[in-house]
Amino acid sequence: MHNRPGWFARSEAWLDARGKGAWIAAMVLGFIFFWPIGLALLFYMIWSKRMFSKSCGHRTARHAAWSALKPSGNSAFDAYKADMLQRLEREQDAFEAFLQRLRDAKDKAEFDQFMDERAKKAANDRTDDSDDA
Numbered sequence: 001m002h003n004r005p006g007w008f009a010r011s012e013a014w015l016d017a018r019g020k021g022a023w024i025a026a027m028v029l030g031f032i033f034f035w036p037i038g039l040a041l042l043f044y045m046i047w048s049k050r051m052f053s054k055s056c057g058h059r060t061a062r063h064a065a066w067s068a069l070k071p072s073g074n075s076a077f078d079a080y081k082a083d084m085l086q087r088l089e090r091e092q093d094a095f096e097a098f099l100q101r102l103r104d105a106k107d108k109a110e111f112d113q114f115m116d117e118r119a120k121k122a123a124n125d126r127t128d129d130s131d132d133a
Contacts (some may be wrong), residue, residue: 015022023045031038071078 013088015026023041027041027045029038031043072081
């Protein structure tokens, strides 16, 4: 018995590899050539959540993440991989903390600018009131 996927699975994988645009193009072409095919593709895209996902390759990405965690059988490579993943996680955490500090600094600068403008406006209003009296 062969373990080769059917034409539908191969077509689905081919479209997934090319992204959401390929799915939409296939749907539009289906509507142009024979409208029930386009309608079937639209319903399939909605049912499988391909229409609303950020990426059509979400299954492949999940599989790749899982396979990255599995041991390879080579202890030296597995130790290197574990060390590299930890280093990448630390770098990601440091980068996210850096971005948060940037956002906080920007927020503080915007707030300080607002308060300065408000104080200047209040000072101008006081000087205008004293000039009128």
